[in-house]
Amino acid sequence: MGLTIGIIGLGRIGGFHADTLSGLPDVDGLIVADANPAAVDATTGRIPTARAVRDADAVLTAGVDAVVIASATPTHAALIEKSVGAGLPTFCEKPIALSVADSAELVRRIRDVDVPVQIGYNRRFDPAMAAARAAVAAGELGFVTTVRSTTLDPAPPPAAYVAASGGIFRDCAVHDFDTVRWVLDDEVVEVHAVGGNQGDPSFVDAGDVDSASVLLTFASGTIGVVSVTRYNGRGYDCRLEVHGSDDSVVAGWDDHTPVRNTQPGSTFPVGPAHRFFMDRFAAAYRAELSAFCAVAAGHATSPCSVHDALEVALIAEAATRSVEHHRPVRIDEIRSEFFAPQPQ
Ligand SMILES: NC(=O)c1ccc[n+]([C@@H]2O[C@H](COP(=O)([O-])OP(=O)(O)OC[C@H]3O[C@@H](n4cnc5c(N)ncnc54)[C@H](O)[C@@H]3O)[C@@H](O)[C@H]2O)c1
Structure with a gap:
C-alpha cells in the first residue's frame, strides 16, 4: 500500500x-x-x-x-x-x-x-549539481580553489513578500549557501557580503537589498562566491561552478541558460531562457x-x-550582518551568540 x-x-x-x-x-x-x-x-x-x-x-x-x-x-x-x-x-x-x-x-x-x-x-536533487558534488568527492578536481553559485531571479516578488521574507540572504541566497557547503562537504568559517539597491524602493523600505554578492571562506581554504539578484531580466539563472587544481566543472549550462554570448560565431546557448524556478528545477x-x-x-x-538548515541559517545571518556593519563576519561570532561553549 x-x-x-x-x-x-x-x-x-x-x-x-x-x-x-x-x-x-x-x-x-x-x-x-x-x-x-x-x-x-x-x-x-x-x-x-x-x-x-x-x-x-x-x-x-x-x-x-x-x-x-x-x-x-x-x-x-x-x-x-x-x-x-x-x-x-x-x-x-x-x-x-x-x-x-x-x-x-x-x-x-x-x-x-x-x-x-x-x-x-x-538543488541537492539537481542531477548536474549532484554530479559536481560527486566529482569533488572523487578527488577529480584536485584541491578546490573556488566555488561559485548564482541565483539570479528575473523579476522581484511582490513587496509584501519581500517585507516578510527576512531579506535576500535568508530567503534566496540560502539555496546557494546550502549548495556550496553540500557540494564541497566543507564548512564556511567567514562571510563578507555587499548589497546594492537600484530597483524598486520597497527593498530599501524593507531594509533589504535587491542584489548581493558574498565571499565565503571555507575551513579548507576554498573561496566561495555567491551572487544573487531580484532583477535578471534575461531569465532565471541558477548555476554552479567548481574550479580545482586539476579540473573544473559547471552545473546549469544548457541551451536555456539566460545569457547572451558575445563570442563571435558561437550560437550557444540557443534558448529560450529559463524563466521560472519551478520549470528549471521540476525534475x-x-x-x-x-x-x-x-x-x-x-x-x-x-x-x-535540520542541522544542515541551521548551518545555512548561520551563514545567512553572517551575510546579513556583514552588509549592515560593512565588515567580514566569522561564523563563530554568530554561533557563540546562540550556543553556549561545550564543556571541555
Ligand atoms: N525550495 C524552494 O525552491 C522554494 C520555492 C518557493 C518557496 N519556498 C518556501 O516555501 C514557503 C512558502 O512559499 P510560497 O512561495 O509557496 O508562499 P505563498 O505565500 O504562495 O504560500 C504560502 C501558503 O501558506 C498558507 N499558510 C500560511 N500559514 C498557514 C497555516 N498556519 N496553516 C495552513 N496554511 C498556511 C497561506 O495561506 C499560503 O497559501 C516559504 O517558506 C518559502 O521560503 C521554497
Whole structure:
C-alpha cells in the first residue's frame, strides 16, 4: 500500500508539491489544508485524490503517514515540532525559521525526537549539481580553489513578500549557501557580503537589498562566491561552478541558460531562457519528494537535516550582518551568540 501524505500550505510551492506528490507511484492520497480557502479549492479541484481538512492540526490527526509543510516561513518551526511530536516523518520547505535564534531553538527542542525531518533544499536533487558534488568527492578536481553559485531571479516578488521574507540572504541566497557547503562537504568559517539597491524602493523600505554578492571562506581554504539578484531580466539563472587544481566543472549550462554570448560565431546557448524556478528545477523537486517518500517509508535517512538548515541559517545571518556593519563576519561570532561553549 502507498503513502497518505498530509500537506500544510497550498500556495505557490505547496500547490506545486501537491501536483508532484499526486503523480508519484509511492503516494496513494493527500490530506491538505491551507489558511486560504481559495488555495484549498484550487488544489482539490485539480487533484481528485486530495481531501481537504480544516487546518494544520486536522492534517496531523487525519491518519497520514507523513507530512509536507509548505506554508509561510514564520509557521515552519512550530509546525515541524508539532508534526514530529505526533511521530510523523516531516518534510519542510526552507528555511526552518526566519532567525538563527528560532532555528537553534527548534533544533534544541526536537533534539531527542527520533522522527526523520527533511528540509527542502531542492538543488541537492539537481542531477548536474549532484554530479559536481560527486566529482569533488572523487578527488577529480584536485584541491578546490573556488566555488561559485548564482541565483539570479528575473523579476522581484511582490513587496509584501519581500517585507516578510527576512531579506535576500535568508530567503534566496540560502539555496546557494546550502549548495556550496553540500557540494564541497566543507564548512564556511567567514562571510563578507555587499548589497546594492537600484530597483524598486520597497527593498530599501524593507531594509533589504535587491542584489548581493558574498565571499565565503571555507575551513579548507576554498573561496566561495555567491551572487544573487531580484532583477535578471534575461531569465532565471541558477548555476554552479567548481574550479580545482586539476579540473573544473559547471552545473546549469544548457541551451536555456539566460545569457547572451558575445563570442563571435558561437550560437550557444540557443534558448529560450529559463524563466521560472519551478520549470528549471521540476525534475529536482520530483526527485526530492521521491526521496522523502523513501524517508517516510523508513527506507532511507533524511538527505537534508535540520542541522544542515541551521548551518545555512548561520551563514545567512553572517551575510546579513556583514552588509549592515560593512565588515567580514566569522561564523563563530554568530554561533557563540546562540550556543553556549561545550564543556571541555
Ligand atoms: N525550495 C524552494 O525552491 C522554494 C520555492 C518557493 C518557496 N519556498 C518556501 O516555501 C514557503 C512558502 O512559499 P510560497 O512561495 O509557496 O508562499 P505563498 O505565500 O504562495 O504560500 C504560502 C501558503 O501558506 C498558507 N499558510 C500560511 N500559514 C498557514 C497555516 N498556519 N496553516 C495552513 N496554511 C498556511 C497561506 O495561506 C499560503 O497559501 C516559504 O517558506 C518559502 O521560503 C521554497
